Amino acid sequence: MTIISTAADVLRCFSQERQELTLTDVVALRGAPKSSTSRLLRAMREAGLLETVGNSKRYRPSLLLFQLGQLYRAGSSLMARAEDLLSDVVEEAGHSGYVSIRDGREVMGLRYFAGRHALRVGTPIGRRLLAQASATGRSLLARLPDDAVRALFADEFEIPSATAPQTVDDLLRRLAEVRRTGLSESWDESNRGVGALAVAVADPQTEETVSLCVTYPVATITADEKRIIANRLLAGARSIATVMGDRVCHALRAGEPAMQGT
Amino acid sequence: MTIISTAADVLRCFSQERQELTLTDVVALRGAPKSSTSRLLRAMREAGLLETVGNSKRYRPSLLLFQLGQLYRAGSSLMARAEDLLSDVVEEAGHSGYVSIRDGREVMGLRYFAGRHALRVGTPIGRRLLAQASATGRSLLARLPDDAVRALFADEFEIPSATAPQTVDDLLRRLAEVRRTGLSESWDESNRGVGALAVAVADPQTEETVSLCVTYPVATITADEKRIIANRLLAGARSIATVMGDRVCHALRAGEPAMQGT
DNA sequence: AACCTTGGTTCCATTTTTCGGGAATAAAGG
DNA sequence: CCTTTATTCCCGAAAAATGGAACCAAGGTT
Structure with missing residues (x-):
């Protein structure tokens, strides 16, 4: 099991109803330990997969993901x-x-x-x-x-x-x-x-x-x-x-x- | 340097001009060794970040990413x-x-x-x-x-x-x-x-x-x-x-x- | 057929991350 | 000031990533 799939798992926590997630949300949703999740979210943000909303601690999918999504149908x-x-x-x-x-x-x-x-x-x-x-x-x-x-x-x-x-x-x-x-x-x-x-x-x-x-x-x-x-x-x-x-x-x-x- | 950022890096290789990428493309684009890249692409596919086109070996961003992109818009x-x-x-x-x-x-x-x-x-x-x-x-x-x-x-x-x-x-x-x-x-x-x-x-x-x-x-x-x-x-x-x-x-x-x- | 070339995967020993859980720290929000 | 929420640190054990080389499979080309 690679960290990649865990990251994808986190991405799947987002949905129409949950467009922005906070650390505790993700922890609750996945039942994974807090420290690991915190680290993972940070890594994903630094990688540009997620972004934080304003200066709050809420995460959402980044512009990068949006652009990739565009390709999906343009292709x-x-x-x-x-x-x-x-x-x-x-x-x-x-x-x-x-x-x-x-x-x-x-x-x-x-x-x-x-x-x-x-x-x-x-x-x-x-x-x-x-x-x-x-x-x-x-x-x-x-x-x-x-x-x-x-x-x-x-x-x-x-x-x-x-x-x-x-x-x-x-x-x-x-x-x-x-x-x-x-x-x-x-x-x-x-x-x-x-x-x-x-x-x-x-x-x-x-x-x-x-x-x-x-x-x-x-x-x-x-x-x-x-x-x-x-x-x-x-x-x-x-x-x-x-x-x-x-x-x-x-x-x-x-x-x-x-x-x-x- | 975590693998997450490497994965994001791979995602960034996709663009309007390069909507589908093959292993060698990615290797050429990033200058990383073949073996690591091959494994990474597979991991990303298994995680649902990428998908292969038809039964070819060309990769493209997955439906998951498309959905996340939609959220970005709706956000x-x-x-x-x-x-x-x-x-x-x-x-x-x-x-x-x-x-x-x-x-x-x-x-x-x-x-x-x-x-x-x-x-x-x-x-x-x-x-x-x-x-x-x-x-x-x-x-x-x-x-x-x-x-x-x-x-x-x-x-x-x-x-x-x-x-x-x-x-x-x-x-x-x-x-x-x-x-x-x-x-x-x-x-x-x-x-x-x-x-x-x-x-x-x-x-x-x-x-x-x-x-x-x-x-x-x-x-x-x-x-x-x-x-x-x-x-x-x-x-x-x-x-x-x-x-x-x-x-x-x-x-x-x-x-x-x-x-x-x- | 034997022989390349090309693109892709798998194997291996080695190095590097990651993991988790608890506690300390920090920051925000009432 | 107290509570809730988030981040950081610790560290050894366990897991994953790495890159080089060997290996495969297809398609040519002679």
């Missing part, structure tokens, strides 16, 4: 394409959109595009959602084989709401549907009153996969709007898939538009 | 950053500064930083200026499309002085210039004997936009001083824009300094 051309497309779709639809990736059983938004409607979805970037209970998450899960999905949820399967999949089998049924249509939908699942449509695309070179998703208030969305969004997303995803050489793209390959009815 | 508001920056610039330049927002056809100062020169501009907070006839106002208007500006001034266009824009077309020409340079300038317009330089930055998440402006007596300002202020404002705005994810930032994106001449 990917898949991401760039995804952002371009989603920006267009959001512009047109007026509803907010996200580009997200999956990390284990969760998905995380990397990029947010604000819609122009007064009532719009505005979850901040960096928040995590359950993969099984979001359109985005399922669009990504659908790219895994069934047994990989089972393995992923072998030890735990959370059910955040009544409209979310209630069992793994339930989830698999919905994933099959996603694979068939290329499109994933959620309705009042992880966030109350929020619905979403999502598609996933991958870069076979780097094996990275991102999901494009448009979210809207379930109360005001019309079937017509949904069909338009769905078709724009599908068409866009299809073109990105073609460019990147993504072949796994199931239904995206077929030329026919989805959701003709309803 | 403070646009306003807080704007104030920090302006406080620095004012300190350095000695002239007064404001952070302002636009409200329709007017701009209003929210925060005032007193310069240290004997002769200084001292408009109290809360006073309103015409947006079209101030550096601050034009920096904010420049972020609107032309037709929105026309619509805004459709029913009325006040002309407070001879140096202010005389017509809407005149204004649009000056806004185009602002968009080009990222910088807005006024000279003896709304306030007699007062000039100003301003830049605008926005938080795309909340869609709030603020303007940072430094004001000075036109009688005593030198071209050199102006150039310094302009560059400090631009550089600062650029960094805030990066942190906040503001992409509309026109000329702020380009790396070249403004106002080299004169």
Whole structure:
């Protein structure tokens, strides 16, 4: 066990809710001895991984980490394409959109595009959602084989709401549907009153996969709007898939538009 | 010298130009022995600080770092950053500064930083200026499309002085210039004997936009001083824009300094 | 096939850090 | 002034880092 992993461990103590941490916080959070922790925090600060807020003793991640985070998405051309497309779709639809990736059983938004409607979805970037209970998450899960999905949820399967999949089998049924249509939908699942449509695309070179998703208030969305969004997303995803050489793209390959009815 | 700082050192090897690094890259960049570097990179990957791209041996900063970066952004508001920056610039330049927002056809100062020169501009907070006839106002208007500006001034266009824009077309020409340079300038317009330089930055998440402006007596300002202020404002705005994810930032994106001449 | 070259990993003995826990110190905040 | 919070010091045992060299695996090249 190297000190590096301990340092990373400390970094993981930070979160949306705990943006700044004090020595005692970290000690409490990790149950490690005080002296070691104090030394470690100082070392991390001197290394430029953390910085202290003002002249207080509270620590937070440094600018260096921020810049590195920026690279994360700047580095990917898949991401760039995804952002371009989603920006267009959001512009047109007026509803907010996200580009997200999956990390284990969760998905995380990397990029947010604000819609122009007064009532719009505005979850901040960096928040995590359950993969099984979001359109985005399922669009990504659908790219895994069934047994990989089972393995992923072998030890735990959370059910955040009544409209979310209630069992793994339930989830698999919905994933099959996603694979068939290329499109994933959620309705009042992880966030109350929020619905979403999502598609996933991958870069076979780097094996990275991102999901494009448009979210809207379930109360005001019309079937017509949904069909338009769905078709724009599908068409866009299809073109990105073609460019990147993504072949796994199931239904995206077929030329026919989805959701003709309803 | 702890390994933490060595790790941070490795992280610093990444940049916009070098988004992914291979072992030999890092060895070359830091001149450290191969074996140590190999082990370090592996440790960092296992700790979750780095990840390998696809199944290649190229490393890049991990998702963890991206998340931490997001926290850095969420940690403070646009306003807080704007104030920090302006406080620095004012300190350095000695002239007064404001952070302002636009409200329709007017701009209003929210925060005032007193310069240290004997002769200084001292408009109290809360006073309103015409947006079209101030550096601050034009920096904010420049972020609107032309037709929105026309619509805004459709029913009325006040002309407070001879140096202010005389017509809407005149204004649009000056806004185009602002968009080009990222910088807005006024000279003896709304306030007699007062000039100003301003830049605008926005938080795309909340869609709030603020303007940072430094004001000075036109009688005593030198071209050199102006150039310094302009560059400090631009550089600062650029960094805030990066942190906040503001992409509309026109000329702020380009790396070249403004106002080299004169 | 035999032979480089290149990029990466692993082995080893040696040197350097780190660890923890308690106590003293210091600094801040009531 | 008292309390809470953070830092520093101590030190031997235990763990990790180091750098050189050997070792591997791929891809060329002859």
